[in-house]
Amino acid sequence: MKSVLTELPVEWDYAGDDDGLDAGSVSYIKFLGRKLFQEYEPNQFQVFEDRLVDWLNNLDSESDQKLLLALLVELFFVGRREFEALYRSVYGGILSQWIVDQDQLNLFDPDIDGHIRASLNSCWLCPITDSLRINSFLKVNGLKSMEHRPDWKSLVKFGDVKKIKSYMAENKIKKIVLLEDFVGSGTQVQEALDYVEKSLKDFNVLICPLVVCPKGDELVSKKVEKLVNVDYKPGLLIPNEAMFQRGTNSPNPELYEKFWQLFSRLQGRLGISKTEAMLGFKKTGAQVVMYSNCPNNTLTLFHRETDDWKPLFARVNRV
Amino acid sequence: MKSNPFFELYVGDRFSSREFVTIFSNYLVPHALPIFIPGNVVVTGIQGSGKSMLLGLLQPRVRREYDIVGQEFPVPENRRKFLSASVNIAHKSAIDFGLRKHIDENPEEVELLFADFLNYLIVEDFLDSLSFIAKGPTSIRTEVGLHTGDNALNNIAPTISALPIWEGWLGDCRTFESLQKRIQERVRLYRRYLHRKDHELDFSIRDTRTHIGHPIRDCILSLKAEGIVDDDTSMFVDIDQYEELGNISTRDTPGKHVDYRSVINRALAARDGAVSYRIGARGHAWRRHGRIQGTTAKLEEERDYKYVDLDALLKRKENQTIDIFPDFAKDVFARRLKFAGFRDGLSDETDPLETIYGPQLSATERVKRLNIRQPENILKLDTKWKAETKAALKALAKKDLLSAKLGEIWIRQKGDDFDLNVPTRELPWEAKSYWRKERREAAALQIASQSHQRPYWCGAQEIIGLSGGNILVFLSLNQFIWDTWIQYAGDESENRTSLPKIAEIVQSIGILKASNFWIDKMAQETGRSSERLRFVKLVAEKLASNLFSDDKLSNPGHTGFSLIEQEVGEYPEILHFLEELADYGNMLMLDHTTKNRDRRHRKKFYFHPVFCPHFRIPYIRTKEPYYAKVSEVASWIYDAGYRVKFARESSLDQQSLFDT
Numbered sequence: 001m002k003s004v005l006t007e008l009p010v011e012w013d014y015a016g017d018d019d020g021l022d023a024g025s026v027s028y029i030k031f032l033g034r035k036l037f038q039e040y041e042p043n044q045f046q047v048f049e050d051r052l053v054d055w056l057n058n059l060d061s062e063s064d065q066k067l068l069l070a071l072l073v074e075l076f077f078v079g080r081r082e083f084e085a086l087y088r089s090v091y092g093g094i095l096s097q098w099i100v101d102q103d104q105l106n107l108f109d110p111d112i113d114g115h116i117r118a119s120l121n122s123c124w125l126c127p128i129t130d131s132l133r134i135n136s137f138l139k140v141n142g143l144k145s146m147e148h149r150p151d152w153k154s155l156v157k158f159g160d161v162k163k164i165k166s167y168m169a170e171n172k173i174k175k176i177v178l179l180e181d182f183v184g185s186g187t188q189v190q191e192a193l194d195y196v197e198k199s200l201k202d203f204n205v206l207i208c209p210l211v212v213c214p215k216g217d218e219l220v221s222k223k224v225e226k227l228v229n230v231d232y233k234p235g236l237l238i239p240n241e242a243m244f245q246r247g248t249n250s251p252n253p254e255l256y257e258k259f260w261q262l263f264s265r266l267q268g269r270l271g272i273s274k275t276e277a278m279l280g281f282k283k284t285g286a287q288v289v290m291y292s293n294c295p296n297n298t299l300t301l302f303h304r305e306t307d308d309w310k311p312l313f314a315r316v317n318r319v
Numbered sequence: 320m321k322s323n324p325f326f327e328l329y330v331g332d333r334f335s336s337r338e339f340v341t342i343f344s345n346y347l348v349p350h351a352l353p354i355f356i357p358g359n360v361v362v363t364g365i366q367g368s369g370k371s372m373l374l375g376l377l378q379p380r381v382r383r384e385y386d387i388v389g390q391e392f393p394v395p396e397n398r399r400k401f402l403s404a405s406v407n408i409a410h411k412s413a414i415d416f417g418l419r420k421h422i423d424e425n426p427e428e429v430e431l432l433f434a435d436f437l438n439y440l441i442v443e444d445f446l447d448s449l450s451f452i453a454k455g456p457t458s459i460r461t462e463v464g465l466h467t468g469d470n471a472l473n474n475i476a477p478t479i480s481a482l483p484i485w486e487g488w489l490g491d492c493r494t495f496e497s498l499q500k501r502i503q504e505r506v507r508l509y510r511r512y513l514h515r516k517d518h519e520l521d522f523s524i525r526d527t528r529t530h531i532g533h534p535i536r537d538c539i540l541s542l543k544a545e546g547i548v549d550d551d552t553s554m555f556v557d558i559d560q561y562e563e564l565g566n567i568s569t570r571d572t573p574g575k576h577v578d579y580r581s582v583i584n585r586a587l588a589a590r591d592g593a594v595s596y597r598i599g600a601r602g603h604a605w606r607r608h609g610r611i612q613g614t615t616a617k618l619e620e621e622r623d624y625k626y627v628d629l630d631a632l633l634k635r636k637e638n639q640t641i642d643i644f645p646d647f648a649k650d651v652f653a654r655r656l657k658f659a660g661f662r663d664g665l666s667d668e669t670d671p672l673e674t675i676y677g678p679q680l681s682a683t684e685r686v687k688r689l690n691i692r693q694p695e696n697i698l699k700l701d702t703k704w705k706a707e708t709k710a711a712l713k714a715l716a717k718k719d720l721l722s723a724k725l726g727e728i729w730i731r732q733k734g735d736d737f738d739l740n741v742p743t744r745e746l747p748w749e750a751k752s753y754w755r756k757e758r759r760e761a762a763a764l765q766i767a768s769q770s771h772q773r774p775y776w777c778g779a780q781e782i783i784g785l786s787g788g789n790i791l792v793f794l795s796l797n798q799f800i801w802d803t804w805i806q807y808a809g810d811e812s813e814n815r816t817s818l819p820k821i822a823e824i825v826q827s828i829g830i831l832k833a834s835n836f837w838i839d840k841m842a843q844e845t846g847r848s849s850e851r852l853r854f855v856k857l858v859a860e861k862l863a864s865n866l867f868s869d870d871k872l873s874n875p876g877h878t879g880f881s882l883i884e885q886e887v888g889e890y891p892e893i894l895h896f897l898e899e900l901a902d903y904g905n906m907l908m909l910d911h912t913t914k915n916r917d918r919r920h921r922k923k924f925y926f927h928p929v930f931c932p933h934f935r936i937p938y939i940r941t942k943e944p945y946y947a948k949v950s951e952v953a954s955w956i957y958d959a960g961y962r963v964k965f966a967r968e969s970s971l972d973q974q975s976l977f978d979t
Contacts, residue, residue, distance in 0.1 A: 011690070014824050014831075016771035023773060024803055024828040031806035 003062040005053050012066060019063065020070040020255045029072060036079045039291040042316050055312040058269075067262055068301075070255065071287075072312070075302070076242065078211060078290045083181070084140050086210045090235040091141040095120060095177065098206050098231060102175060117143065124173045127151045128180040128192050131292060132210075137179060146171055152178060152192040161199045168203070176200070180209040182290060183234070184297025185282040186216035186223075193223050193230065201229060210235040213286050213297060214243060244285035244299060263301070269308040270300055289313045322813075323805060324659030325798035340384045341658045343372055344650040345393030350632050350643065353625045354597060355398035357553045359587045361598045364629030365904035367791020370599040373629075374557050377403040377597065379448045383455050399462050402452070402548065404445035404535060405557035408564060411440050415513040416579065417567040426577040430612055432520070434531035434582045436509045441535045441556055443502045449475075450495065464549030478545055484537045488527040531612070532586035536593045554594045558583060561600035562902075563845075581612040587623050588616065596624075601902040633788040644788045645780075648672070651790055652797065656818070663817040672779040674818050676800075676826060679778030682759040686721040686766050688775045688823065694720040697769050698727050699870060704735045711739035719743065724762045725755060731871045760937035761866055761875040768867055768935060776932050777826035785830065785938055787928040789904055792837065796929065799836065800829030834932040844903055847896070847961060851905050854896075854959035859926055859934040861955075862945065866936060876942030879925035881911045886949045887922065893949060896956055897924060905930075914943060 012019075013026035033048040043051060052072075056065040078086075099105065099119045105112060125145040127134045134149045148167070155164070167173075176196075183189055189207060196205050205227075207220065212234040224232040241251055250256040263278040272278060277300065279285040284297035294303040294313040303315035351373055353360045364370045375381050376394055385392040392399065408414060416433055452465055453472050460466075467475065472495040480492035480501070488505070492498035505524065512520040535556060542548040564579040587596055588611045609617035620626050633644050652672050653665055664674055680688065691697060695713040697720060708730060716723035722743065729748040730737070737747050748755055767774035776785065782800075786793035804821050805812045812819070841852040862877055887894050901908035904927055911923035928938035 010824060014773050014775075014827050016773060018771050023831045024806075027803055027806040027825070027828065031809070034809050 002060045003065060005056055005065065007053060008049065012069070015066065019066040020258060021066050022073070025069065025073050029069065032077070036077050039079050040289070040294075040313055041292050042294075042314050051310075051312055054310045058309055064262060067258055071259055071299070071301075074287050076238070076288045078182075078288065080291045083210065083291070084136070086235050087137045087140040090179075090208055090210060091120075091143075094208055094233045094235065095206070098177075098233070099123075102204060120177070121145055122172065123175040123177050124168065124171075125149060125177045125179065126155075128178050128207075128209075129153045129188055132179050132181040133292075134179065146173070152195065153188060156191055156195045164199075174203065176203050176205045178205065178207050180207075181211065181292070182288065182295050183209040183212040183216035183220065184280070184284045184286055184295050185213070186219035187282075189216065189220050190223060193220070193227065196230060197227055203229060205230045207232045208235060211288065211290075212237050213284055213288070214238065214240050215282065215284050215297075238286070238288065242287065244279055244287060263299075266301060266309075269306065270304050271306050272300065322659075323798060323801045324655045324661075325794050325801055339372075339375060339381050340388055340390055342651075342654050343375070343381075343393070344369075344647060344654055346643070346647040346650045347373060347629070347632070348376070348393045348395075351627050351629070352395070352398070353627055355394050355401070357592075357595050359590070359596045359598075359624035360627060361600060361624050362627045362629065363600050364633070365601060365789060365902060367789045367794075367904070368629040368633060369790055370629060371559055374405070374559055374597055374599050377401070377555050377557050378405060379403070379451045379455070379459075382459060383451070386456060386459060400464050400549070400551060401553040401555050402445070402463055402465070402539070403448055403555045403557060404441045405448075405559070406437065406440045406444060408558065408560040410560075412510050412513060413437065413440065414563050414567050415510070416577070418513055418515065427613075429577045430579070430582050431528050432509075432525070433577075433579055434585075434612070435524070435528045436506070437558075437582065438529045438531060438534045439502055439505045439509070442538060443499070443506055445535060445538065445556075446495070446499050446502065450499075464552035465547070466549075467547050475542065475547060478541050478547075479538055482534075482537050482541060484529055484534050486527040488523060531582050532589055532591060532594060536591055540593050555597055556586075556594055557597040557599070559599035561598050578610060578612070581610045584610060584618050585612040585614075587618055588614075590623060598624075630788070633790075644786070645783050648783050648786060648790065648793045651793070655794070655797075661816055661818060665818075670779070671818055672782070675821050676777065676779045676782060677820070677823070679780040679784075680775060680823065682763040683719060683721045685775045686724075686763050689767060689770055689772050691720065691766075691770050691772075694723070697766055698723055700727065701731070701735075704730065708735050708737075708739055715739075715743070715746075720766060721759060721763055722746070722749060724766055725749075725758060728758060728762060728870070728872045729754075732873065757941045758872050758875045760939050760941070761872055761878075764935055764937060765867055765872075773827070773831065774932075774935060775823055775827045776830040777823040782826075782830070785834075785928045785931070787904075787907065787938075789927070789929075792833075792904075792927070792929045795836065796830055796833045799833040800826050803829040803832070831932050834929055837927070837929045838933050841903075841905060846899055846903065848903075850896075850956070850959050850961040851900055851903065854900070854956060854961075855905055855926060855930065857959055858955050859930065859936065863934045863936045874942070874945070875937075876940070877945040878931075878936045878938075879907075879923055879940065879944040880947040880952070881913070881921045881923040881944045882947055882949060882952060884920040884922055887952075890949060890953065893953055893956060896961060897922075897952075900924070911944070915946075 008026050008030060010026065012021060014023050015021050029052070030049070033052065037048045040048070056068055059065050059068060096116045099116045100107065100112075103115070103119050105115055109115065121144045123145070125134065125138065125143065126149050128151065130151045130153070132151075137143075138145055150159075178192060180189060189209065193207070196203075207224065207230060209216075209220075212220075214237070217234060217237055220232055224230050240249070244256070244259070246256055246260055247253060260275070264275045267273070267275055267278055270278070276283050280298050280300055281296040285299065286295060286297040288295060288298055289302065294315045296303070296315065296317075301309070301311075302313050303311050305311050305314055347369055351362065354362065354373060354377075362370050362373065382392055406413065413433075413436065416429065449465070450472060452459060452463060453467055473493070476492040476495045476498040480489040480498055489498070489501045492501055508517070508521055508524060511517045535554070539548065539554040543550050543552070561580065561583065564583070567577070567579055583596075583598065587598070609619075611618060618624065633647070649670065649672050656671055657665055665671055694716040698712055698716055700709045700712060712723045712726050715726060725748045726739070726746060733747070739746060743749060764774055782796050783793070785796060800821060803825050804819065807822075807825055808819065838852070838856070841855065842848050844851075858880070862880075866875070866877060887897070897906070897908065900906040901924075907925045907927060909923050909925070911921035913919065913921045923944045925940055925944070926934070926936070931938035
């Protein structure tokens with residue numbers, strides 16, 4: 001019998017153990033829907049719960065729908081306020097520590113906060129891609145920085161090294177801080193690092209992504225090892241256990257095996273030939289969505305849109 | 320309503336005096352009157368039984384708050400003439416004696432130092448409380464019999480500092496403040512030593528050690544002799560969290576064990592008319608440690624102290640007319656709601672617990688809530704049964720699945736020899752009300768299990784029942800239910816002032832979460848917590864599995880087990896482990912009036928009701944528990960990881976239980 005939902009069934013909230021849904025999952029999702037998921041910008045004019053019902057209705061059977069909902073319970077959604085907290089946290093922690101080390105500041109100096117702020121303002125604080133909202137970052141932390149704060153993805157593509165260096169000299173920039181909101185596989189950071197390696201070896205650089213997946217962390221760490229002028233310090237490293245994994249490494253092997261079987265049945269509808277590709281870009285298996293967009297490293301059935309599949313967090317892709 | 324009214328569970332310790340007045344339920348006071356009568360009193364009860372709240376009434380700040388808000392102080396008028404000093408063992412660094420590694424090199428010396436430290440803590444708090452009352456309103460001063468105001472406090476200092484008990488260590492204190500500072504200085508020096516800031520304790524301290532209880536006794540006697548305090552004013556010293564003393568680290572060097580509890584026992588054994596002690600402790604932790612410091616004697620109840628057992632007071636009584644817990648819980652519930660800002664529906668005539676949670680669902684209703692699409696498929700009908708029997712039960716299942724299930728069980732037990740073509744109420748199992756009553760809860764849970772659904776737990780009485788006489792569990796159940804409700808209700812939950820009606824499903828989710836929480840919480844407790852957790856899980860799963868696989872439901876009462884008292888008494892390690900389970904509230908330990916002909920005294924053990932939703936076993940105790948052998952329980956304990964050789968107490972050859 002085909003199950004077509006018009007709303008989230010309250011009775012699922014206390015369904016049997018076999019469904020993989022913990023008691024209270026529906027109310028938990030409803031609560032997060034109102035408080036958090038509703039912030040998702042690409043769908044800001046749609047009610048989250050309506051999208052959720054559409055997403056669940058991609059599937060015909062009630063047990064599959066429950067399984068999909070159980071997958072949503074596992075999701076880590078980083079909302080606007082969480083990002084603002086991360087902005088503050090990396091400023092007060094990683095960035096400040098880096099400045100103290102770089103400038104060899106005296107920690108017992110009563111004006112230490114002022115020195116850190118002044119020193120950071122003299123750095124070139126730039127985003128690696130335009131998804132990190134540098135203006136918000138500076139405002140939240142009361143920083144000024146340089147007048148121009150280009151994203152390095154564009155800079156690498158269109159920038160003229162001479163012009164860049166002359167801008168840095170004019171503004172007496174000695175240090176560069178590169179920020180990024182999310183690093184999945186690490187590809188985009190790698191491009192920025194290649195540029196630093198090739199053209200900006202004389203400057204001290206800090207790479208500080210706010211949220212990093214283990215794969216990206218491994219790649220960036222390895223790359224940075226060879227670069228003496230570059231430090232890498234992530235704001236929040238997602239633990240391996242929070243990535244989609246099968247088998248004994250999974251937090252719930254039985255449930256995750258059921259997810260995997262579901263992926264295998266759905267891959268065709270999502271235009272995917274191998275089940276592994278359901279784990280997102282470079283098989284990262286992230287279960288992360290940000291309020292601003294859904295990373296392509298996240299499980300495909302959250303964000304991929306096809307004629308036969310409505311996503312829950314439709315992703316805004318670059319052309 | 321701003322947030323969950325049950326967010327803070329431990330009010331005794333953390334609420335301010337002002338909040339205490341709003342939230343404290345005086346319901347238990349008349350049942351614990353010895354606390355306010357001269358003479359030593361031991362108040363025992365598991366965590367959450369309300370010990371700290373009751374003992375909180377001895378504190379002057381709490382008394383003053385009642386005065387400020389114009390509420391009647393809950394202590395009876397003729398029992399209010401007392402001064403007090405209070406020491407919370409856990410909060411006052413008294414347990415930090417365990418931080419010194421060489422502490423059991425000389426246990427007698429450590430016990431003497433501990434006594435001195437405790438003495439100064441008591442006097443420090445006494446002076447603080449005296450000054451608080453002296454600075455307060457005349458009415459309270461008169462009530463306690465203190466004849467000095469704030470200005471005259473300084474006159475007390477020379478009197479106290481000149482007492483010979485200090486052996487000159489305090490010096491000549493001219494002002495009350497300097498007296499307080501000097502006492503605090505000694506406490507500070509102890510803490511520096513305990514926290515290893517000072518390598519050695521100052522010699523002048525070792526040289527002027529005081530005997531337990533003597534300084535506070537001399538202080539109060541001198542104040543009475545000077546006419547500053549009335550002769551008939553009682554002096555209460557409240558020592559809370561006594562059991563923490565048993566957890567102080569020690570190297571367990573044979574024969575060199577520091578017995579901190581014996582120090583306090585010595586104070587009680589003095590039976591000093593001038594000072595009365597109030598000890599807050601867990602039940603068996605108290606009873607097992609009666610040794611008195613420096614002697615081979617033990618404390619005796621009634622002679623050395625009176626005993627207020629809150630567990631016994633609050634343990635759910637089978638006779639509901641003498642069960643005080645429901646009214647206590649309802650009072651606490653209403654106070655919490657009032658404190659959270661609810662205004663409507665909290666009059667004396669209403670029962671907010673029932674308004675919000677509704678009445679308890681009957682077993683039949685609970686089965687109906689499962690909404691089973693094909694109820695007849697739940698029945699396990701034997702192919703050999705008569706076609707009419709099977710047809711009748713299937714037809715009944717569509718109307719009343721529980722009755723049909725009970726019918727299936729009945730026929731399994733009694734045989735397929737009944738005419739079922741009769742009105743429902745005349746069906747043989749429906750007519751046998753006791754047989755039905757004893758099995759309906761277990762049968763309802765069997766149905767939920769067979770239909771792969773979670774059973775419903777809801778209703779005012781059920782929440783009280785699942786609390787098992789523990790107010791902390793009661794609050795925790797409410798906390799989880801309200802958390803779930805807030806998730807459902809959203810903004811509505813933040814704005815309303817009238818009582819909500821919380822749906823059965825929301826209650827069930829909250830109760831299941833609370834049950835899981837209490838299981839997990841076991842591991843965080845002190846003592847042999849991980850062994851206790853494993854024991855509870857192992858035995859509960861064993862009993863639940865037997866219960867669900869018992870198609871005849873011949874033993875619906877096997878949700879707990881029973882042991883012969885004498886037999887278990889022969890194995891002290893087993894008894895202590897079971898007592899520890901009871902002390903921590905993990906299991907209920909009750910006298911068991913056996914149906915056996917031998918009439919031997921037995922003890923029965925049931926899981927705390929709050930664990931039951933997790934294990935899906937009925938919490939309502941019915942019929943006979945499982946009659947276990949001591950060796951069987953020993954093997955459960957062993958399987959739970961408690962690796963102690965269980966030996967008979969009286970046996971000379973110390974034969975292991977497992978060898979028998």
